[in-house]
Amino acid sequence: MSPPTDDHTDSRSTTDLSRRAFSRKAVAAGGSGALAACLENSDRTSVNAPEGVSDPESLPDRQHAWNDVLKTDDAGNVVPPAHHVFLSLSLSSGSDPVAGARGTVRAALRAVERALEWSGDGLVFTLGYTPAYFDRFEAELDAAVDLPNPDPITVLAAASDVTVDTNDALLHLASDDPAVVLAAEETLFGEREQLNGHSPSASLGGVFERRGRRTGFVGPGLPAERQHGLDGIPESEPVPEEAPFFMGFRAGFRESQATEDRVTIRDGPFAGGSTQHFETLELDLEVWFEESDHEQRVARLFSPDHAERNAVGEYGERLGRDPGVAATVDDAHDDARERGVVGHAQKVARAREDGDPVLLRRDVNTTDGDTCGLHFVCLQRDMSEFVRAREAMVGDDFRQYGLGPRGSNGILQYLRLRRWGSYLVPPRSRRALPRPDPGA
Template sequence: MFVTDLDDSLPRREFCKAAVATGGVAALSACLDRFGGAEPIPTGDGPGAHPARQHAWNDVVRTDDDGNTLLPRHQLLLYCELPGDDPPTEAARERVGAALDALDDAFAWDSEGLLHSVAYSRAYFERYGAGPTGVDLPRPRPLADFETPTFDEQDLLVHLASDRPAALLAAEEALRGRRDRANGVSVPTLTDAVAVADRRTGFVGAGMPRDRADDLEGVPADNPVPEAAPLFMGFVAGFRKNQATEGYVTLDQGPFAGGTTKAVSNWRQRLADWYEEQSHDERVTELFSPQHAQQGLVEGVGGELGADSGIDAFLENLDEVAQEHGRVGHAQKAASANRDADGNVRLLRRHFESTDDGVASLHFPSLQRDIAAFEAVRQAMNGVDATAATPAVRQRVNNGILEYVFVRHRGYFLVPPRAKRALPRPDG
């Protein structure tokens, strides 16, 4: 998409979508001209006043009537690299710290301002010859013998999120040195210290996938995505009781106490058969569970489930479920590995959709105390027991949503607490 595609006659939602996907100064100017003046973006209270946890988003984002969090509508992932192979210089550390501190001055810590975090890969810490102390942060690896993701081993990942496209773009332009200031605050150029290796964009919220699905690879031409769905697959996700709390995923000891680990994968979606060959009940079967379909628990996009998908009732004996129904659900497989011994949910999923490269895909950030928890849940999605139980369930057929989603990228990162977010050493 080019900046000239920012057609002034587009409705607001379309215009903002084009602006964030395009990026750049012209997109920002267009966005500010059209919306910036009318609604000022709230300024921040500075790094000292913003939460100690970079991942403390739940208390400051919108919620629905059931108390489920609604993530910022527009999101941006900047995968960045340090120069050379050596540990970063003190000057680079100061620059990264100053740039991020400036964002906390420029933008309120909420969806109307800007939520942001920076996270570091194992490869980054290996510049020092050691992993981060007390943190389970391996290099990414395949988690099924049928998947071939590209591994994201860039040094750091900057994640920006806002309901206001102008805030997101202003932050990006300033971090990348294309503007001196963001929201009235002078911002040191982040890219004087690190180079942006990859820029990925996304969005989440009811109506947004449908608005963006025309002419998109992966979604049938007649655009069957329901207006009420926040995701291309047509259902709501992330019910409050099916998510770990921020406290649960937070590291509680060691130099990175107050931080968390973040697995980020990107999944290409091919939804022709999902929509054209399947009934609503079959989609419910494969995304939630056969029992959800049988008991009619999900009408429409699933909003009536409230704060809990109800999946905990259907986690036992998945081999028998597979034998009886010839299918097994995505949520029930994943959830079967997503509880600790006390029944607590282990992962905090914060996924959002994307139209990058003209393809329907899902960015899947997941927060957890250790990467092993993410890997266990992802491996449970393979449904190995179900495939052994009946020939009806195969590696990618009748096995949750594996027939329709294909992993393209996977990276693992440590999100340090805010006070240690600037190019930390392995011992903090």
């Protein structure tokens, strides 16, 4: 891969486009070659990110405390980091979660926090553990944690070719700087000695094996740039330049997101932690863009009322910080019966509690395997809250109006579920190979 040159003089947008394309490709490719190319591009030998803290214990106990250090847009919506890597980790044979490995994991993660600022310019990350990891122990997972392993087939009420994550852990790394994500990954696995001028003394490499590497990106311009020549997207390249997601609209508006407080576990040894769901969805954008017009797409993604009032704009620019989906919930059945369509957001907003969202979504676009998709990531206090929202999205109760999964039942017909996992994201103080019953 060769880095883009900085010698474009024709237009600034051409330069921006090539930089964006290059960054996204580098993160997707991974490895020292991609990192070297990124660094060379900026004429540096090391990443040049803001430095971390001398005392990692001064960071918030919540690993998922990202919002306060991320940028916000003019309307106050949190702007997610642009580049993401998700590593599926399995304990190396011989690695005993109760032995010295715990100290190694703690040291490796703290070294990253000393080297890189906890922010979008630096790095934010979470390390979560699967039910399979906790099954290694004789003790039961603390009763205050709701981490069943929801079966996708049961939740979706449909047969599907889905891989359930039975590895031990998922490491989610995110930064606005592609070189930072890559350098952190390399350093954490002992393939690089220096990180932002620091020399970590420990790596995860001897404790975990990387079983899967997935990547994502989000932000205006990135999906539009990636649509060029991508299989599954119409040649007309319909994704608007400003849209942060492939389906052509903004998402993650402040009033439709749970707060970090709302998704935080309150009691027990894992208080301060959260549960996380990760699923990979393949997108059928050819059908999405070619068999429906803008108004129909708004109706299916938001609600028919949004479409009728032209409330969304081209890509969501009219919505500010509140997409106004709560007000459409009561009409969901009437809309399905009388207008023959019910919106995705309209349906899932039925899973709110006392009017407030219970899921904090941090999903990103992906082109892993050259397939256009979405890594849907969300945090919630209890996994059962995710299951409730996912069942609301399936919307079985709309079948009575003829709206099955292949009908105008939200966006179901454009999605194919491929991968699915649940995790406990412990508080920072317990994130290194936790026992299921710490302190017991």
